[in-house]
Amino acid sequence: xxxxxxxxxxxxxxxxxxxxxxxxxxxxxxxxxxxxxxxxxxxxxxxxxxxxxxxxxxxxxxxxxxxxxxxxxxxxxxxxxxxxxxxxxxxxxxxxxxxxxxxxxxxxxxxxxxxxxxxxxxxxxxxxxxxxxxxxxxxxxxxxxxxxxxxxxxxxxxxxxxxxxxxxxxxxxxxxxxxxxxxxxxxxxxxxxxxxxxxxxxxxxxxxxxxxxxxxxxxxxxxxxxxxxxxxxxxxxxxxxxxxxxxxxxxxxxxxxxxxxxxxxxxxxxxxxxxxxxxxxxxxxx
Amino acid sequence: xxxxxxxxxxxxxxxxxxxxxxxxxxxxxxxxxxxxxxxxxxxxxxxxxxxxxxxxxxxxxxxxxxxxxxxxxxxxxxxxxxxxxxxxxxxxxxxxxxxxxxxxxxxxxxxxxxxxxxxxxxxxxxxxxxxxxxxxxxxxxxxxxxxxxxxxxxxxxxxxxxxxxxxxxxxxxxxxxxxxxxxxxxxxxxxxxxxxxxxxxxxxxxxxxxxxxxxxxxxxxxxxxxxxxxxxxxxxxxxxxxxxxxxxxxx
Numbered sequence: 001x002x003x004x005x006x007x008x009x010x011x012x013x014x015x016x017x018x019x020x021x022x023x024x025x026x027x028x029x030x031x032x033x034x035x036x037x038x039x040x041x042x043x044x045x046x047x048x049x050x051x052x053x054x055x056x057x058x059x060x061x062x063x064x065x066x067x068x069x070x071x072x073x074x075x076x077x078x079x080x081x082x083x084x085x086x087x088x089x090x091x092x093x094x095x096x097x098x099x100x101x102x103x104x105x106x107x108x109x110x111x112x113x114x115x116x117x118x119x120x121x122x123x124x125x126x127x128x129x130x131x132x133x134x135x136x137x138x139x140x141x142x143x144x145x146x147x148x149x150x151x152x153x154x155x156x157x158x159x160x161x162x163x164x165x166x167x168x169x170x171x172x173x174x175x176x177x178x179x180x181x182x183x184x185x186x187x188x189x190x191x192x193x194x195x196x197x198x199x200x201x202x203x204x205x206x207x208x209x210x211x212x213x214x215x216x217x218x219x220x221x222x223x224x225x226x227x228x229x230x231x232x233x234x235x236x237x238x239x240x241x242x243x244x245x246x247x248x249x250x251x252x253x254x255x256x257x258x259x260x261x262x263x264x265x266x267x268x269x270x271x272x273x274x275x276x277x278x279x280x281x282x283x284x285x286x
Numbered sequence: 287x288x289x290x291x292x293x294x295x296x297x298x299x300x301x302x303x304x305x306x307x308x309x310x311x312x313x314x315x316x317x318x319x320x321x322x323x324x325x326x327x328x329x330x331x332x333x334x335x336x337x338x339x340x341x342x343x344x345x346x347x348x349x350x351x352x353x354x355x356x357x358x359x360x361x362x363x364x365x366x367x368x369x370x371x372x373x374x375x376x377x378x379x380x381x382x383x384x385x386x387x388x389x390x391x392x393x394x395x396x397x398x399x400x401x402x403x404x405x406x407x408x409x410x411x412x413x414x415x416x417x418x419x420x421x422x423x424x425x426x427x428x429x430x431x432x433x434x435x436x437x438x439x440x441x442x443x444x445x446x447x448x449x450x451x452x453x454x455x456x457x458x459x460x461x462x463x464x465x466x467x468x469x470x471x472x473x474x475x476x477x478x479x480x481x482x483x484x485x486x487x488x489x490x491x492x493x494x495x496x497x498x499x500x501x502x503x504x505x506x507x508x509x510x511x512x513x514x515x516x517x518x519x520x521x522x523x524x525x526x527x528x529x530x531x532x533x534x535x536x537x
Binding site for chain 1 (some may be wrong): 337339342344366367370371374375377379381383384385393394396397438443446447450
């Protein structure tokens with residue numbers, strides 16, 4: 001008996017220790033970025049172009065570039081990902097072909113992002129002749145996020161009780177009506193959360209845009225999807241490894257990191273709000 | 287009495303297992319017919335066959351006919367949506383949609399293309415009144431249906447099925463998750479509803495079958511052993527299996 005309670009305490013404390021360890025690392029990262037980056041953040045940093053070989057000025061074009069590319073990714077990946085997930089979850093039979101498709105999609109989520117970058121060059125930039133552009137990068141990032149969106153959406157749909165579907169069908173709904181009016185609204189919070197987390201990962205990727213559209217320095221903002229662009233993650237990479245005066249621009253690098261983190265944070269807040277708004281109607285059943 | 291729903295030599299296989307072995311059953315109009323029998327005897331399976339719910343399961347193979355007013359619902363090319371509009375279903379566990387009370391009742395009507403707000407309101411009110419739910423929820427029509435109690439949820443589900451004015455109502459153990467008071471309310475509702483609808487109910491509760499059903503069918507291992515007026519079946523069963531089951535010798 002006493003030995004049992006000793007084991008219990010030991011187990012619990014071990015778990016606590018690891019949780020604290022994880023929180024500690026997270027805290028160090030946030031503190032590091034915030035303390036070293038917050039000093040350079042002002043309106044000039046957010047709304048100005050880089051000047052004097054990037055040693056002065058702001059990161060305005062990189063912010064706009066990242067937002068622009070993420071928008072293209074959203075438009076491409078979200079409808080396609082959700083449609084695929086609906087098909088796999090609601091329509092596809094459980095046969096060998098479909099199991100193979102599912103397994104492939106899950107495996108794609110683990111493919112290194114640089115591979116997606118190479119694929120993007122081969123297919124979008126050269127194959128389809130889209131050139132080094134916002135569109136090529138957005139599509140490449142879209143491919144990168146698709147497996148993530150499909151998997152999370154499929155999980156969200158699977159969590160909708162079967163009785164919602166049967167109930168709708170029994171009232172004379174077609175299968176599509178049951179999905180559209182009943183299953184999807186119940187799964188919205190899961191779908192939105194998964195999609196936004198996928199997009200926020202895409203917004204921070206460097207490798208897939210490296211060969212497909214991002215530029216070292218541009219004097220102007222991309223005017224259309226066929227232009228090149230600057231982006232925060234790549235800018236950060238340049239400032240921390242490729243610059244001629246790395247030590248001098250270190251604060252700017254941290255500032256960029258802070259802005260990028262904030263963007264991801266805002267996306268997550270949006271996901272949280274949407275989840276919260278839909279929660280009231282999905283409260284626990286009897 | 288006119289036969290509303292006629293089951294003719296119905297076989298159903300799940301994969302290689304035969305779950306229904308040639309069912310024949312005549313369900314008269316404006317009657318309540320109870321299906322009783324031990325667990326796994328195929329009563330729910332039969333009920334679900336009556337509005338083609340097995341279509342969703344690729345494992346299930348149906349052979350035979352079910353005639354609704356002499357019209358086979360399994361005929362090739364039959365519109366399954368039209369069938370389900372005429373044959374509604376209430377499930378074992380209350381399954382209100384995660385929508386408002388109003389939207390739950392209006393769901394079937396909207397699906398059928400009714401968009402006139404005044405008309406929807408009128409039908410929702412009438413349906414809720416006829417399910418004796420109106421007084422309890424009239425101020426909360428915009429609230430989530432999931433906030434209702436279990437018994438209220440089930441009456442809401444019955445109201446939802448009735449709102450589209452089907453001809454037959456199938457009920458799969460509608461009271462198995464409810465307390466005696468809610469059960470009594472639903473039974474009273476069923477007796478009211480049978481004036482306009484034909485009802486088939488699956489139940490494990492022998493008293494319930496005796497309280498509400500005009501006719502009762504006893505099923506055992508995928509076959510209808512005995513089908514007779516409820517009083518007769520319970521008081522003087524003709525088959526030995528039925529008598530054994532009613533005496534609690536198995537099941």
